[in-house]
Structure formats: C-alpha cells, structure tokens
Amino acid sequence: LSQLTPGSHVVHMDHGIGIFRGLHRVRVGGEELESMAIEYAGGEILRVPVYRLDLVERWVGESEASVPPALHRIGGKRWKTLKRKTGKAIETMTVELLQLYAERSTVRGFACSPDTLWQKEMESSFLYEDTPDQRTASKEVKRDMESSEPMDRLVCGDVGYGKTEVAIRAAFKAVQDGKQVAVLAPTTVLVEQHRHTFEERLADYPVRIGGLSRFRTPKEQRVLLKGLQTGEVDVIIGTHRLLSHDVKFRDLGLLVVDEEQRFGVRHKERLKQLRTSIDVLTL
Numbered sequence: 001l002s003q004l005t006p007g008s009h010v011v012h013m014d015h016g017i018g019i020f021r022g023l024h025r026v027r028v029g030g031e032e033l034e035s036m037a038i039e040y041a042g043g044e045i046l047r048v049p050v051y052r053l054d055l056v057e058r059w060v061g062e063s064e065a066s067v068p069p070a071l072h073r074i075g076g077k078r079w080k081t082l083k084r085k086t087g088k089a090i091e092t093m094t095v096e097l098l099q100l101y102a103e104r105s106t107v108r109g110f111a112c113s114p115d116t117l118w119q120k121e122m123e124s125s126f127l128y129e130d131t132p133d134q135r136t137a138s139k140e141v142k143r144d145m146e147s148s149e150p151m152d153r154l155v156c157g158d159v160g161y162g163k164t165e166v167a168i169r170a171a172f173k174a175v176q177d178g179k180q181v182a183v184l185a186p187t188t189v190l191v192e193q194h195r196h197t198f199e200e201r202l203a204d205y206p207v208r209i210g211g212l213s214r215f216r217t218p219k220e221q222r223v224l225l226k227g228l229q230t231g232e233v234d235v236i237i238g239t240h241r242l243l244s245h246d247v248k249f250r251d252l253g254l255l256v257v258d259e260e261q262r263f264g265v266r267h268k269e270r271l272k273q274l275r276t277s278i279d280v281l282t283l
Contacts, residue, residue: 009059009068010038015046016072016079017059023050041071107277109150110253112177115142118205119176123169125204134162141170141281145254151279163283164194167256168201170281175207175234179253183237186259188213194258195237202235212238212247257282 004010008020018038025032026047035047036056048056059068072079123138130138137155144151157163171181183198185191195211202209210224210233227233231250236242260282 003058011057011059012038012046012048013055013057015040015074016076016082017069018046018071021045039071041073041076044074046074104150104152104277107150108148109277109279110177110179111148112142112145112173112179112253114146115173116176119169119173122172122202122205126165126201128162131162133157134166137163138166138169141166142173145170145173145279150277151281153280154282164197165201167258167281167283168198170254170279171198171235171256172202172205172207174254174279177253178251180228180231180233180249180251181235181254181256182242182249182252183235183256184242184258185237185239188215188239190258191237191239198235198237207234208232209235209237212236212241214239252278254279254281256280259283 004020006020006022009017010020011017015038018040021037021039023034024037024047026035027033034050036050036053038046038048038056040046061068134157137157141151141153141155144153155163155166167183171183174181183194185194191211191213192215195209198209208227210227212221212224216224224233224236225247228236229248229250241247255278257280
C-alpha cells in the first residue's frame with residue numbers, strides 16, 4: 001500500500017489490471033470495513049477488503065517509460081486467457097531449464113589454469129580497492145572457471161559497484177588459456193562503454209578486443225567476423241548481433257551477458273544453445 005497512489009495501475013490475481021482509486025470505508029452487514037477501490041474497464045469498481053490485499057500487486061513495466069496495458073473487465077475472459085497462456089509458458093520454460101541443466105551436468109567443459117603472474121599483476125593494477133563482495137565474486141567466478149563443469153554464475157550489484165571489473169578478470173583468465181570471450185550487451189552505447197573499459201584495463205597485455213555494433217561499417221564487421229573464426233580476435237563485445245548464426249568462433253570459452261532480462265525470446269533461445277558447454281557469467 002505504501003507504494004501505491006491513486007491512479008496507479010495494479011494487478012488483481014483474479015481480475016487482472018485495473019487502476020487504484022484509493023482506500024474507502026464501506027459498511028457490510030452492519031460492520032464498517034476498509035477496502036481498496038480498483039477501477040476496471042467500463043468504469044466498474046472492485047472493492048477489495050484490506051485483509052485480501054495479498055491478491056493485489058503493483059503493476060510494474062519493463063522500464064519507467066512503459067505504457068500500462070488496457071484495463072481488463074471484471075470476470076472477463078481476456079485475463080483468464082492470459083493467465084492460462086502465461087502458466088503454460090512458465091511450464092515450458094521450466095522444462096527447458098531442467099533439460100539445460102541436465103545437459104550441463106553431463107558435459108565436461110574446459111578447466112582454466114590457476115591464476116598466472118599476469119593475472120595477479122592485472123588485478124592489482126585496478127585503480128580502486130576491491131570491496132569485500134567484489135573480491136568474493138571474483139574469487140568464486142575464477143574458481144568455477146578452473147572446474148571442468150561449465151560455469152553458469154550470476155553476479156548481482158548496483159550500477160558502479162564493479163561488476164564489469166569481475167567480468168574483465170574472468171575474460172583475461174580465459175584468454176590466457178587460448179579461449180575466446182564474447183561479451184553481450186543490450187545496447188550499442190553499453191557495447192562501446194564496455195569496449196573502452198576492456199581496452200583500457202587490458203592495454204598492457206596482448207589481448208585483441210573488438211566491438212560489433214551498428215557503429216561498425218559492413219567492411220569492419222566482416223573483418224571482425226573473420227578474426228573470430230581464425231582466432232585473431234580474443235574478446236568480442238557486441239549487441240544481439242553476436243547471436244546471429246553467421247558469427248562463428250574458433251574456440252569460444254566464456255560468454256558474459258550484461259542485463260540478460262533486456263533481450264528478447266529469440267535471443268534467449270540462442271543463449272540457451274550456447275550455455276550447454278561454455279562458461280557463462282551474467283551481470
């Protein structure tokens with residue numbers, strides 16, 4: 001309730017999306033009850049007793065700029081149909097995840113070597129002092145990479161808390177063992193930011209880094225793609241273009257995914273295919 005203001009969109013588990021109109025007191029059977037008023041399509045008002053607020057959630061879009069969907073009708077079929085389809089989609093996703101992790105449990109991946117002197121030197125050159133969580137995350141990621149079981153690790157943290165540095169250290173570790181690294185970002189701006197950061201951090205080492213986005217001419221893209229096939233490019237940073245079937249690697253060992261939730265269904269299907277045998281780090 002503290003997050004709601006009159007006019008906010010809400011979702012009722014049984015009736016779908018409506019608009020919160022405030023808290024009202026109503027008299028029922030001689031007893032006065034406080035209830036939430038929710039307006040639905042056609043101006044219908046649903047009153048939800050405060051003791052059933054567990055059925056109501058605040059509507060949240062993909063971004064602050066998201067436009068709320070059309071209101072549902074109380075008892076209408078559209079919300080029921082949507083719930084049924086969503087339930088089936090979740091079941092399908094669950095089965096796919098179980099299959100994915102079953103495959104990963106039987107596949108032997110590549111076990112990276114222990115940290116080299118270069119690895120320790122590069123990490124110690126970081127301009128900032130590692131936070132305890134950052135140090136732990138980096139240590140656990142590298143430990144996973146040294147295992148023959150394919151890594152699938154998620155690193156969570158607010159913007160500016162050093163997730164990219166963890167990814168850079170993992171990428172450098174993979175490259176030293178002759179593996180290629182793909183860094184997937186949802187926007188061209190993020191691609192360029194990551195490319196700049198990777199190049200700056202690894203400038204003192206023989207690591208070849210490329211950026212694949214709409215900022216590259218067709219000729220530059222062809223050169224990069226050929227470099228990936230021959231192994232001349234060690235780290236490639238790009239948008240969903242990296243998931244195209246014409247992008248082929250000589251020996252991909254690590255996939256870094258930034259903000260996976262911003263990729264579409266088709267892109268995630270391709271990610272699932274890649275996840276069965278290589279190390280995956282999601283930020």
